[in-house]
Amino acid sequence: MKLLHIAHRETSPRLWTNTFREALKPFGELEIIPAGIDIPEVKLIERMQAADILLTGWGAMPVPAIIATEPGNVKYICHLTGEMRRTIPLEIIRSKIPVTNWGNSPAFEVAEGAMVLLLALCKNLRGFIVEKENGFWHNGSPAAVAQTGTLRGLKIGLYGLGFIGRCFLDLIRPFRPVISAFDPYALDWLEGIERVGSLEELFKNSHAIVIHAGLTDETRNSVNAKLLGLMPDHGILINTARGGIVDQDALFAELKTGRLRAGLDVLAGDDQLPADHPGRRWPNVIFTSHQISNALWPIHPEDPDAPLLSLHEMCLGNLQRFVDGQPLQFIIDEKRYALMS
């Protein structure tokens, strides 16, 4: 069997570790065409058509729509990562070639990132850093100390209780907070978690809100000025989901005055702040530029012993299922494709 990856830009060392390449060998011959090689597109399409399985993901060349109607040997496209609208055209999703992605494999890392930000904000870590930099020490800033809290007994509201939200619960439960959640789509519920019927109720009764929802027409800008206004002073908002869920102007207005606190891995639009944005110096906010879920240290990409990441395990599991004629996991249909963000 022929497995093919065509790189569009430098191949991600995190994705293409030696350990992963070794683990692919039992499935067939792997060819990786690096970026920057001068091959006309028509030839690249021929190379694709000669492969049995296309491996895509961060940095992969987009698969041309013609593969939907003239697939050649291509029987399966295994997308190693999540979002794929810039890589896989809708025509292919509609074709008979199954396309899978990393499914729930990054859930742990996202949940861990949310925990880091929640604890850091709750303990006012940036306040400590700032007061030390400014020459203060013990009780240097009584306000900073007064905002230093604990998760024990803290009222935490989860906006979304899907796979990531449930991973997050596994991590936070030993800290013994009081947890409620809003998720109108959850079919089952979890012991010890209060189910609330509206976002208003969630925001009104929580010291900290943690967003684990997807971005849809329904959730877009749903965290608005009215909801934020219901939060208590020094209340905490954690967003490691999607920036578009929050009305950023409304949030920034609250953060600028110092009334609320936030840990923001994601932002509206292109996830960036201008270099001179004053928010960069707000001591009540930590921005992590969509990188809080990274897990690079102590694994060096060139490390021959780098363990398989969960996304690798997802890919290998699906390849095995493909070989065995078993149903693939996390096949992307038109509906899921449309929800991707």
Next chain:
Amino acid sequence: MKLLHIAHRETSPRLWTNTFREALKPFGELEIIPAGIDIPEVKLIERMQAADILLTGWGAMPVPAIIATEPGNVKYICHLTGEMRRTIPLEIIRSKIPVTNWGNSPAFEVAEGAMVLLLALCKNLRGFIVEKENGFWHNGSPAAVAQTGTLRGLKIGLYGLGFIGRCFLDLIRPFRPVISAFDPYALDWLEGIERVGSLEELFKNSHAIVIHAGLTDETRNSVNAKLLGLMPDHGILINTARGGIVDQDALFAELKTGRLRAGLDVLAGDDQLPADHPGRRWPNVIFTSHQISNALWPIHPEDPDAPLLSLHEMCLGNLQRFVDGQPLQFIIDEKRYALMS
């Protein structure tokens, strides 16, 4: 029964909440003599001798040694907090008056503090903060990103596996690290934790070291240049225990070069750094001035609904045992007294 607290300085609002005062009422008449009142010491001693139980703790007037030989009505001294050598003289420990302290009640808060610092260092949060302040954003600083890790699979070495170490384990286990521990005094051991026989072995095989030991002649300066040198590049040291356990000059030499990272709630000597110490700006270190375990937010000291803290529960439990004629918990004998730091 008469309960007496004499304040030496302003009574700690965290200790003397309304909720706690209310909870004391069933045990008898509580008198609090505030600081700054002009009463000669001899009169204060008479007031002590007229009480059945003395309540001491942060900010309490030291109990004079004469109470050991002339206790009057005093039958029990309930010290609300931990360290007591500045408050209770050895003569009283040697006398027939039992003295108790908060025992294991602050263990959760210390363990939580160690988790906050470990996660923050592992995720390189200060690196993110600094790069944002300096106008960078996504991948602005590749070095900062490369040091962003995860607890999953991380090799963590615990120096000390007493009550706080075990609390810490409860919090960290769901993150699925690989844990080993060194504690020559632990009588029992815990499933899934590798027991190592030396500090050398612990430091050599861990990405992160978390100190949960007490300060004794044996542990003082035990984390020295040799051990620190065994840690891998970007290795993390977390100390929420006692500063004296670490050879601070050796540690600062490693931190100054950026080779290691540290989260330090405690420091050698008086737990302080000079206002102009360059370490305050090291991006690979977070100092929290012995306040990481504070848990003030969202509880305001004047809040009539402030919940009882675990130290209050410990005190109330012991008062009940005293009334019932049951054995008190955490009686301080000469050996424990000598180990206090």
